Every structure is written in C-alpha cells, then in structure tokens.
Amino acid sequence: MMKQIITILAVLLLSACGKQQKWNNLEEVSLSDLPCDTIWTIEDYRNFPSLQILNDSLLFVKNTMQQYSYQILNYQDKSAWSYCDTGDTDTIPLPRYPGLKATIDFYHYGSCSFKTLDIANGSITRTFTSLFHLKENTPSLGAMKLKENVYVGMAYNGSGLFKIYEHKDDYYWIYDYGRMPVKGGGVGEAFRAKYAGTMDGDGKYFVYGSYDFSYIALYKWSGKELQFQWERTLGKNNYEIKPNRISLKGGHTRGFEEVKLTKKHIYALNNVNSSVHSPLKNTITVLDRKGYIVARYKTHEPMYSLAVDQDEKYLFAVLLRKEGERSCIVRYNLAK
Structure with a gap:
C-alpha cells in the first residue's frame, strides 16, 4: 500500500445513520x-473520457463525446490506437497488441445498454450486447454489470435505490433494493x-457514491441477491425535504x-462543488473495505474519471481545463 496512507488517530464513532469519523489528525x-x-x-x-487499466502499460479509454469511439493508450511510450464500433462487424484487428488479453464490460450511454468487448489473439471482439434497455427504469448515469446476465442500475421508481436486472429464460426479472442516501426522502x-x-x-x-450527498455505501452480491454492508456520510448534510423534492441549503457538503x-480500498473523488468549509x-478520500477513512489526497485542479491499479x-485521472485549454490524462505515482 502506498507510503502516503496515514493511520487514523481519530476516535471512531458509530451511529444509526452510519459510521461517523472525525477528521482530526488525518x-x-x-x-x-x-x-x-x-x-x-x-x-x-x-x-471527459472514462478510464480502465488493462495491464502494466495500457489503458482503455472510452470517449464520452463519441459514444462508439474507444482508444487503447500506451502510457509507457504515450502512443494510442483508436477503434470505432460502427456495428458493421463484431471483430476488429488489433495487430499492435497481439498478446493482450482483457474483457471490458461497460454501460453504453448512447443506447442505454451494456456491451462486452473481448481482447485476445490480436483482435477486439464484441461478444455481447445486452438484449434489453435500461432507459425506462434507469438514468443514463449509474449502471453496472454484477455478473453474467445480472445488472444493477439507478432506479427511476420503486421502493429501492437500485433496480437489479437478472436474465432468466429469455426475459428479465426486475426487482428493487438499496437504501436511499437521505432519510425521510420520497421515492418518486x-x-x-x-x-x-x-x-x-x-x-x-x-x-x-452519491453526487449530491457525501454518502457512500457498500453492497455485496451473494449470487442470488444484494446484501447491504455499510453506509457512510463523510461531510455535513444541510437540506430540507419538501413534499415533492429535496432542497439543498448553504453549507451542505x-x-x-x-x-x-x-x-483493499475505495477511492472517492470530490471536486470544487463542495461546501467552502468542507x-x-x-480531495480524493481513501476508505478501507470496512468503511473507515485511511487517507486523503488534495487535488489542485478539477478531476474526472479515476483509475487505480489493484496494487495501488x-x-x-483526467484533469479538466477551462474552455480553450486542453484537458489531459495524467498518472500519479502513489508508491513514491
């Protein structure tokens, strides 16, 4: 684990709304x-492309402006290979990386469906595109694959935060699960x-991780159902629940x-939209798998789209620039 991770000296408190932890001495x-x-x-x-690490020299980059555009980026020699999925063929030659093996599952925002790309034997093969669409039940933000034929997405309606989609016998079972990030809010x-x-x-x-609340929760997929593990609120909540909406107030994190x-860890990125005193x-807050904060990194430019290798x-990260300036993909060495 990186040298910069600091052992927590603060006292850990528990409450009904989740684990609470002081920031003192961090x-x-x-x-x-x-x-x-x-x-x-x-x-x-x-x-603002999303990033996925393929091996010790390659990144898979998904282009958000062109939904069918992908790149494989070599971050050692800083070269790139572009791939455009037109749907005309299921296999695209990849002669530059004949020994590369990887499986890439991702949610395709343009079509509101999931895709699987297999990279092997010098080619990229689109092996699966989900037969259903989440658009009617799931916002375009927040959806992922749990396992083969099982998906979870943010729910537009229902009793839970998520909808789980399980493919059985040529149709999908859809059920709700998950705690809301605020207590007492509506489900509409x-x-x-x-x-x-x-x-x-x-x-x-x-x-x-919630966009509007400093709330993080961990769930486990048992193979049959989702199981809640823990929830955390890391900052200050200041909001009002009204009959038909939630209103955020000053000082809210x-x-x-x-x-x-x-x-071993969870990395949570928070940009400049937080409360001034938060x-x-x-920052990028690092929590262990039990939900306790173990480190905090200070960022100096707005970021988007993190990727962390498994050895950490x-x-x-993608550093965001102002209009007229070029954004960039950067790599920080956490081991130094």
Whole structure:
C-alpha cells in the first residue's frame, strides 16, 4: 500500500445513520507533491473520457463525446490506437497488441445498454450486447454489470435505490433494493434526481457514491441477491425535504464525481462543488473495505474519471481545463 496512507488517530464513532469519523489528525497528502506524468492530451475540452487499466502499460479509454469511439493508450511510450464500433462487424484487428488479453464490460450511454468487448489473439471482439434497455427504469448515469446476465442500475421508481436486472429464460426479472442516501426522502421521480450517483464493483462487491450527498455505501452480491454492508456520510448534510423534492441549503457538503473499488480500498473523488468549509473539497478520500477513512489526497485542479491499479501503485485521472485549454490524462505515482 502506498507510503502516503496515514493511520487514523481519530476516535471512531458509530451511529444509526452510519459510521461517523472525525477528521482530526488525518494528514492530507497533496497530489502535486507526488511524481506525475502527463500521458495524453485531450483535444476537446468537453470530452471527459472514462478510464480502465488493462495491464502494466495500457489503458482503455472510452470517449464520452463519441459514444462508439474507444482508444487503447500506451502510457509507457504515450502512443494510442483508436477503434470505432460502427456495428458493421463484431471483430476488429488489433495487430499492435497481439498478446493482450482483457474483457471490458461497460454501460453504453448512447443506447442505454451494456456491451462486452473481448481482447485476445490480436483482435477486439464484441461478444455481447445486452438484449434489453435500461432507459425506462434507469438514468443514463449509474449502471453496472454484477455478473453474467445480472445488472444493477439507478432506479427511476420503486421502493429501492437500485433496480437489479437478472436474465432468466429469455426475459428479465426486475426487482428493487438499496437504501436511499437521505432519510425521510420520497421515492418518486422528482426525488430520484437527487439520488443519482456513481458506482464501481469487482463482481462480488460494489460501491455507490452519491453526487449530491457525501454518502457512500457498500453492497455485496451473494449470487442470488444484494446484501447491504455499510453506509457512510463523510461531510455535513444541510437540506430540507419538501413534499415533492429535496432542497439543498448553504453549507451542505455535496458528494462524489467518481468512486473506484480496489482489492483493499475505495477511492472517492470530490471536486470544487463542495461546501467552502468542507474537508472533502478538492480531495480524493481513501476508505478501507470496512468503511473507515485511511487517507486523503488534495487535488489542485478539477478531476474526472479515476483509475487505480489493484496494487495501488498508480492513480490515473483526467484533469479538466477551462474552455480553450486542453484537458489531459495524467498518472500519479502513489508508491513514491
């Protein structure tokens, strides 16, 4: 684990609304003090690509501006190979990386469906595109694959935060599960907009981070059902529940742009939209798999789309620039 992780000295408190933890004595590490490489420049400042690590030299980059556009980026020699999925063929040659093997599952926002890309034997093969669409029940933000034929997405309606889709006998079972990020809020569509969030998982566990509330929760997929593990509120809540909506007030700590799950930790990114006095503002908070904070990194530029290797040696991120400036993909060395 990286040297910068600081052992927590604060007293840990428990409450009915989740584990609470003091920020006192938690040393903050500035990312600007860590070795950093700029590995790719993004021409369009509006493009915030998502990142997935393939191996010790390659990143899979999904282009959000062009939904069918992907890149494989070599962050050692800073070269890239572009791939455009037109749907005309299921297999595209990949001669540059003949020994690469990887499976990439991702939610395709343009069509509101899931895709699987298999990389092997010098080619990319689109092996599966889900036969159903989540658009009627799931916002375009917040959906992921749990296992083969089992998906979870943010729910527009129903009694739970999520809808789980399980494919059986040529049709899908759909059921609700999951705790809301606030207590006492409604479950209608007007409230759901405030419940939207970001998710990441490893096939057995998945973590949800709220966009509008500094709330994180961990769930386990047992093979048959979702099982709640824990929930955390890391900042200050200041909101009012009205008959048809939730109104956020001054001093409220907003939530997370992205969460990432590794073997041992959860990385939660919070940008500049937090309360001015929030300890979360412009930070990446690191929690262990039991929900306790173990480190906090200070960011100095708005970020989007994290990726962390399983050994937690490197953290990749997209640094956002202002209009007219070029954003970029960077790599921080956490092991130094």
